[in-house]
Amino acid sequence: MASSVPPDRRPLVISGPSGAGKGTLSQKLIDAHPNTFELTVSHTTRQPRPGEKDGISYHFVSVETYHTLKSNGDLIEDAMYTDDFYGTSKAALAAILDKGLIPILDIEMTGVKQVKANPEFGARYIFIRPRNLDVLEQRLRGRGTESEQKIQARLDQARRELEFAETVGVFDRVIVNDDLERAYEELERFIFELE
Numbered sequence: 001m002a003s004s005v006p007p008d009r010r011p012l013v014i015s016g017p018s019g020a021g022k023g024t025l026s027q028k029l030i031d032a033h034p035n036t037f038e039l040t041v042s043h044t045t046r047q048p049r050p051g052e053k054d055g056i057s058y059h060f061v062s063v064e065t066y067h068t069l070k071s072n073g074d075l076i077e078d079a080m081y082t083d084d085f086y087g088t089s090k091a092a093l094a095a096i097l098d099k100g101l102i103p104i105l106d107i108e109m110t111g112v113k114q115v116k117a118n119p120e121f122g123a124r125y126i127f128i129r130p131r132n133l134d135v136l137e138q139r140l141r142g143r144g145t146e147s148e149q150k151i152q153a154r155l156d157q158a159r160r161e162l163e164f165a166e167t168v169g170v171f172d173r174v175i176v177n178d179d180l181e182r183a184y185e186e187l188e189r190f191i192f193e194l195e
């Protein structure tokens with residue numbers, strides 16, 4: 001790819017069901033374009049997965065700390081997802097903008113609705129989806145990071161997310177992550193406006 005500078009420098013909001021490949025595609029984008037994009041580090045009350053590091057994957061916090069952040073108005077959006085809280089802090093966003101980089105927010109649909117309704121937050125909205133729910137289930141199981149109960153909760157939530165993505169005017173682009181390389185190229189072409 002020739003250009004490493006997207007003409008549109010608004011934050012990227014990447015949403016989609018758990019297991020769709022949001023993390024994989026975002027990381028590919030970051031690796032392919034050094035010093036251009038950075039993922040916002042959200043706060044969450046969920047337990048870390050093996051290999052996840054506090055302050056890098058997430059800020060792993062207690063429910064009390066989370067509620068303090070929320071009541072202090074420190075979060076630009078927040079949601080409850082399968083019994084855990086998740087939120088993007090103003091500080092996480094500002095840290096990336098201050099470096100002159102383009103923030104990527106990997107957030108679920110309640111958060112998408114909140115930032116879309118915020119006139120001060122301009123962004124581009126991308127939805128990553130699997131070909132179908134069977135593929136999603138295989139990927140979630142293949143990742144091996146959730147209990148059976150959590151996998152079922154995530155699949156239930158996935159149905160709602162896929163329905164939400166049909167709402168006209170919410171997402172600027174819906175990408176089917178079937179073949180990873182093909183999906184990545186589509187993502188890159190969209191972000192760099194090469195089509």
Ligand code: ADP
Nearest residue numbers: 018019020021022023024139143177178179180
């Ligand atoms: P998300 O961040 O949306 O929850 P991940 O990026 O963690 O999803 O991907 C879920 C699992 O599916 C991971 O094990 C990842 O390696 C795998 N995966 C992602 N994209 C593809 C693809 N196009 N084909 C096959 N496996 C994929």
Ligand code: 5GP
Nearest residue numbers: 018042078079081086087088106107108111
């Ligand atoms: P996971 O537990 O797999 O890391 O994330 C579960 C879901 O929470 C994913 O859909 C992810 O996009 C979403 N998520 C992660 N961080 C945030 C956040 O800060 N805000 C919101 N609204 N959703 C988030």
